[in-house]
Each structure stands twice: as structure tokens, then as C-alpha cells.
Amino acid sequence: MAAGLLDIESLRREEIETILARSKEFQPEPGHTFKRFDTLRGRTIVNLFFEASTRTRTSFEIAAKRLGADILSITGSSSSVSKGESLVDTLNTLGAMRPDAIVMRHSASGAPHFLSRHLPIPIVNAGDGTHEHPTQALLDALTIIDRRGSLEELRVAIIGDIAHSRVARSNIFLLSKFGGRVVLCGPASLLPREMGRIAPGIELTCDMEEAIRDVDVIMMLRVQFERQEEAPIGANEYFRFFGLRPEHIALARPDVIVMHPGPINRGREISSEVADSQRSAILNQVENGIAVRMAVLERVLA
Ligand code: ASP
16 A cells, blocks of 8 residues: 555644644745745646545645646546446556556545555545545644644634534544544534544534634534535524624634635625634635645655
8 A cells, every 4th residue: 555645543643743844834935926846846646536626626736736746637527437437447547547646535435545455556535525634634733833823732613514524524633633622513413423432522512602612713614415415404594503603703712713624605604704804714724725735745755
């Protein structure tokens, strides 16, 4: 099995620290863009996305190009999977073309793990079903460090569709390795009790005010309609109970930061006043996505 990046759960704290320290070196100076490097010149990366993506796919592309690699993106609808080819056959076909790494997003939890056992090429997980989204948690961690100075002992509320969120799982694994206390909050139908047992120190509540009280970080999640048959509650009702609004911010610590992996749904899980406020780190997260993905591609390939 070639070393790729499949999840946060199996990474050691020191490995996370190394990736974050390297990501910091890739952050641009204020007012500048990301520097160009030659580190991965001559390397070819395939970006294989079987699910929709704006931020993740684009930032892997930019990250690869900034390191001098060649990268090509294939999306589900433009691949032969839409002609009935199995995932293994598609990956074997791509593997025969000898790329140096494959970045992959798939709706099946565990798909990248399965393929990394099957192909002698490093696989980077860009989101697998409801399981993990490791580079999202790394860029979230980098954003927290930028704003708060450290990841140690933070109190973090993660609010929304916990049941179907790979972002929540990766963040829980990462934050708990740094002593974080995580409060999970959402409608009862989207807040499985088992999530309280995946790492130490997790609390669960359906009460948004209780979740937010005295937290350092609020992470909002989108309802993953694509992963459930029945639509949960309607937008207005959802917003009333689980939408982040200015009055909530006063309950948290004065220097609280608000995060969201995107895409955001204004008026469902977050109000525009909060999304566009000084407390919001949403666009910082997007920017940090490039620095983190440069660090990850370098680690996997250099
Ligand atoms: N972009 C994130 C993901 O792919 C979050 C979301 O789609 O709601 O998991």
C-alpha cells in the first residue's frame, strides 16, 4: 500500500503538526498570491471526483500547479463510470497510465481505503461518503491556529447534520488529539448517539444555545440532502432552531470564530449577517485549503 492520506483518525498528532507547520510555510504574504515551487515538477496527479465539488477540487488543482505538478481533473459525469464501468475497473485503467498520485472523492465511505489496498499509487481522500474529509479538518485546524494561536484545549461546537458529515468526523478526530472538547448539536434525527463515542470528551445536545455557550469555535454544517432519502425539516423551521444568527454569537466567547466548510446555505444553517461578519473565517478556510493541500501533495509525493 503506497502512503497517501486516507483519514485523520489514523494520523498521529505529530504527523498533523508536521503537515500544519509545512502548510504555514505555503501561506502567501498578505496581498500576494501563493508562491510557485518546482518540488513536484514532472509528477502527474489525477483528481478524480465522483461527487460535486467547487472548493476541494479547485484547490487541489491550484495546489498541484503551484508545486509544478501536472494535474488533470475527471468528474463522475465525464468518466466512464457513467457508462457502467465499475470503480475498480476505472481505477485500474487510470493506474495503467501511471499517474504519481490520485486524489479522490467518492460517495461510498471507505472507497479510497479500498483502492489504496488495490493500487500501488498514493491515494488522497478528498471526502468519502459520510466517513472522513481529512484535508478539510487540516485546513480548519490551520484556520483556527491563525485566528487563535493554538489548537490546544479548545471548546468547539459543531452544529447541523452530524449524522451524514464527514467534515464533523474528521474534525472530531483531529481536535480530540489536541485535547479539544467538542459539543455536537443538531436535530435529534441527525444527531446519532454513537457519534458521542468516537472520541473522548464529546457532548451531544439538541439545544443550540447550550451548544454555543462559551465556545471558542462554532463550526456550522450543511444538511446533506444527497445522503438521505427523507428531507429533514424545512428551511424556515431548520433556521429557527439550528440556524446561526447574530444573537447566538453573544453566547460564545468574545473572540469566537465561525467556520463552515461550504457550500453555505444562507437562511438555512447560517444568516448572512453572521456569514459576512468579522467573526466569520469562512473565506480564510478556503484560502488555507490551498496551503494545506500543497503540504499534503508534497508529503505524499516528494
Ligand atoms: N464540502 C464539504 C464536503 O464535501 C461539506 C459539504 O458538502 O457540506 O463534505
